[in-house]
Each structure stands twice: as C-alpha cells, then as structure tokens.
Amino acid sequence: MRHLLAKDVRLVAPYLWMVVPVHALYSIQAFLNPELYFWMNLAAALAWTVAVTAIEWHLDADHFVAGLPVTRAAIVSARYVSAIGGLALGAALFVLYGHATAAVATERAAAHWQGAPSWATVDGVAAFLSIGFVAVAAFLPFFFRWGLPIGAALFSASAAVALSVGTAVARTLSGTTAAGEVLAGITGSLSWSEAVRGWLLALSASWGPWVAAPMVLAGAAVLGAASLRLSIRFYESRDL
Amino acid sequence: MKSLLEFNGVTKRFGDFTLREVSFSVPPGYIVGLVGPNGAGKTTLMRLALGLIRADGGVVRLLGEDPAASRAAAAARARVGFVHDTPACYDYLSVERVAGIVAPFYPTWDSARFSRLLAGFGVPPKAKLRSLSRGTKMKFALALALSHRAEILLLDEPTGGLDPVFRDRLLDLLSDVIGDARTSVLFSTQLVTDLERIADFIVIIREGRVMFSGPKDDILDRWAVVRGGPELATELAAASRWGVATTRQGVEALLEDVEEARRLFSGKALVEKATLEDAFLLCREPSGKGD
Numbered sequence: 380m381r382h383l384l385a386k387d388v389r390l391v392a393p394y395l396w397m398v399v400p401v402h403a404l405y406s407i408q409a410f411l412n413p414e415l416y417f418w419m420n421l422a423a424a425l426a427w428t429v430a431v432t433a434i435e436w437h438l439d440a441d442h443f444v445a446g447l448p449v450t451r452a453a454i455v456s457a458r459y460v461s462a463i464g465g466l467a468l469g470a471a472l473f474v475l476y477g478h479a480t481a482a483v484a485t486e487r488a489a490a491h492w493q494g495a496p497s498w499a500t501v502d503g504v505a506a507f508l509s510i511g512f513v514a515v516a517a518f519l520p521f522f523f524r525w526g527l528p529i530g531a532a533l534f535s536a537s538a539a540v541a542l543s544v545g546t547a548v549a550r551t552l553s554g555t556t557a558a559g560e561v562l563a564g565i566t567g568s569l570s571w572s573e574a575v576r577g578w579l580l581a582l583s584a585s586w587g588p589w590v591a592a593p594m595v596l597a598g599a600a601v602l603g604a605a606s607l608r609l610s611i612r613f614y615e616s617r618d619l
Numbered sequence: 620m621k622s623l624l625e626f627n628g629v630t631k632r633f634g635d636f637t638l639r640e641v642s643f644s645v646p647p648g649y650i651v652g653l654v655g656p657n658g659a660g661k662t663t664l665m666r667l668a669l670g671l672i673r674a675d676g677g678v679v680r681l682l683g684e685d686p687a688a689s690r691a692a693a694a695a696r697a698r699v700g701f702v703h704d705t706p707a708c709y710d711y712l713s714v715e716r717v718a719g720i721v722a723p724f725y726p727t728w729d730s731a732r733f734s735r736l737l738a739g740f741g742v743p744p745k746a747k748l749r750s751l752s753r754g755t756k757m758k759f760a761l762a763l764a765l766s767h768r769a770e771i772l773l774l775d776e777p778t779g780g781l782d783p784v785f786r787d788r789l790l791d792l793l794s795d796v797i798g799d800a801r802t803s804v805l806f807s808t809q810l811v812t813d814l815e816r817i818a819d820f821i822v823i824i825r826e827g828r829v830m831f832s833g834p835k836d837d838i839l840d841r842w843a844v845v846r847g848g849p850e851l852a853t854e855l856a857a858a859s860r861w862g863v864a865t866t867r868q869g870v871e872a873l874l875e876d877v878e879e880a881r882r883l884f885s886g887k888a889l890v891e892k893a894t895l896e897d898a899f900l901l902c903r904e905p906s907g908k909g910d
Contacts, residue, residue: 382723385723386720389712389716389720390709390712393711393712434709438708438709438710439708440708440709442666442671442703443703445669445670446669446696446699446701446703447721447724448693448694448695448696449693450690450692450693452689618666618671618673619671619672
C-alpha cells in the first residue's frame, strides 16, 4: 500500500499548489458568509479527496493500476487513506485560513464578520471532519461499484433522497415525540454544519469530551470499516 | 514443461460478445502469437490473464495462480510485464516521473536497463507522455515491461503504431528476451507478418473462439491451401474442417495435410503450402462456407 500512496502523492503533486490559492480565495467568504465559508472549504477538501480517483478515471488508468503487483483490496484501502489525507489537508487549511483571516481583518471588516473564526475551533473542525468523513465513506462504495460518472450521479441522487426523506420524517414526527422535536429542530434549520456542530457539542456536554471524542472516533471507525469492506467487495468483483 | 500461462475451457460473456471455451497455454521460453481480427477476443484474453476481469467459466492460471484471486496473484504479477493496447496513462507526467511511480512496485526493477532501453528506443526521459506519438508511447510501455526481468510478457498489440524499422527491432528484442529459456511472451497482433518472424506457437482466434492453437511450424510445414473453381466447393468442404471461402476466382480452403491435399486435388486445383496469412484468413467456423 505504501507504493500506492506514493503513487497518489506523485499524481497530485503537479496540482498541489492549487490548494493554497483556492482555500485563500475561499477565505474571502469568511467576511461575507461564515456558513458558505464552511461549505466552500468542505467542498474543496472533498475535491482533494477524490482528486486521484478523478485523475485515474479520466486517464483510464484503472486497468493499468490493477495490472500492477497489488491486490484490489490494497488499491481500495490506499484510496481511502489518500481520501482521508485530502480531507485532513482541507481541514488544516480551513483552520489556518480562518485564523489568518481573523488576524488580518480590519476592525471595520470584523464588524461585518458573522462568525468565521468560530469555525476554527475544535468543535468547528470536528463538524468539518465529521461531515467530510461521512461524505467520503458514503461516496467511495458508489465509485468502486459503478465507476466515477455513474457512481457520482447515483451517490448524489441517493444523498438527496436520504436528506429529503430524513427531513420529511423528522418534520412529520415533530411534536409527536421528543426525538422528533429534536430532529425537526436540526433539519428545519437547514444549517447542517451548525446542526452537526451542535450535536457534537451536545454529546460532549452530556458525556464529557474524554468520552465523547472516543465515541465519535469509534463511530467513524465503524462507518469507515463498513464502507471500506463494501468497497473492497465491489471492486474485487468488478471487471476493469 | 509447466506452462507460465494457461487457459483451460475459459468462457466470458460481455453483452453480445462471448469468449467460448478457450484453451491454450504459454510454455516457458517460447513466444506465443495470438492473432485475430478486431473484436475477436484478444484483449479480453490479455485482461483475463492479468486478472482485470474474471472468467465466467473455466480456469486461468498465471504462473500457477488464479490471476483474479488475491495476494498470491498480486505477487505473481510482479513477475509479469504487460503492455496494454492503449499504452497512455498519466499523460500529464514525464516519462521518468511515470517510471518513478511504476518502479517501486517491482522488487526486480533494473533502473540501468530501463535507461538503456529508453536510450535505445529513442524515448526522451524528460518528455511528457502527452507530447509523444502513439508509437513512442508504445516504446515507453515496452521499456517499462522489459525493465523488471519479467518471466512472462503479455503484449497486447505492441506493434500497433510502430514504424516498420522499430517493429523489426522489437521483434529481434523479443527473440533475445526469450533466449534465457525461462521467459515467455504472449503477443497479440493483427499483423501476421510479425508472427511469421518470431512466434513459436500460434493461436488463431475469431469471434471469441480459438480456431487453431499449436506450433507455427505445423501450419508452415504441413498445411495446404487449395484454390480451384466453384465446382470444387462441395468436395473441398468435405475435406476441410474450416469450410470453404468464395473468392473472385472460385473457392479456396485450408487442409491440414499438404500430401493428402495433393493426392486429392492435384490436377483439379492449385495446391500450395499454406502461409500464416492463409491460416489467418481461412481458419474460420465451417458455417462460413460460401463466404
């Protein structure tokens, strides 16, 4: 897997410089719309996570890589590791530019500031990584089963259906159960980033950070392992 | 003699195309030429050999392993050199950078040999792949395949896009490669002239079915092509397992025994020793009678 990861780094190396200006441009959003700042950075981070996937798909290199002396399981695992690496890079830049923007902001600009620096906190980054990780873990099995264009389309459609149904169910349940009220509060705001951050903060408040953090990490590990296993199964049975 | 690559009753279906009960093997120290028209199944066989696709039935063994299986098959692929029919990949990177990506996967990678091959083939190491012609990309792919001392080379139409001078040189190179008596080559092509020069065994494939598999010399020494008037169609059809092809001049058919062909048709038709070209053109389903 080491060689596969080295390959991924070499493949994206010519484009890596783009990361810096792209996230810098997004930091402008910190003055205008903190929510958008969060989502644009997350979108960029997700783009880095699928960069190698997209490059290899575009160049029709799948069969070349699978012809190398590596197992399909190793190819899939390496793709997960590089995707998580891309997400971590995006999160680091999200925090870095959040702080940098706060440091250089004038008093006048800060007056219009609606909270971008508040994202550059532990809970803000946790929300960033949580949403990004769920997106990666949900997307990659689609990719390994159907390839990039069809997989991305099916993933987008499935995500839209899941969010819509989830919102509808929550609103239907609203007022009828206590859980429904909570769900309706989250989904009704349509601010998923705030909702996830709020949920993480609530978890931390209930259990304490030293219990909540391992719980979240354990949940991520279970989700990641299930997603990885599914992807390996799909990719091993796919004709290239 | 244990085969390095073996297909035994292999079937694979892709939409309208079906590979049907394909059986042949690649023994160590020989060049096996896989020849067939477009869409015959050559690339499908190469992909089956590399484990890129799974057979629906039958058995594929690459260096003793099922290439579509797991870890052992991956280890076996370290002893395989391959060239795909479309050699371009990572075309925004330079030749040496792509080599730098590929080399660590092969424990037996020989950098000095790779550099020598690049220089010998005239491939500029600093050039980006997208700036190279198809022929030069193919040369680069061949240099990659030949630089880790593979025991078997799987070359899918490697002469496609190559100029005649380099094609000639490549054929010499492949002859040298098998000189150690342990390396083998499976070489697919549509150019029968390539095989005439270097192949030891020939596999003729057509519409997913192996029409012939055996030593090249069997064809060149023993087979005959019989050409005559249309009145011989029925008689030729009875004598040939491949059926009869209709030409402007009359009919022609392939017979597996030149002496028998002479005995049956001398004086009535032109009987000549078959060439590989004849075998390629006339080895077909008997249902092709009257084509």
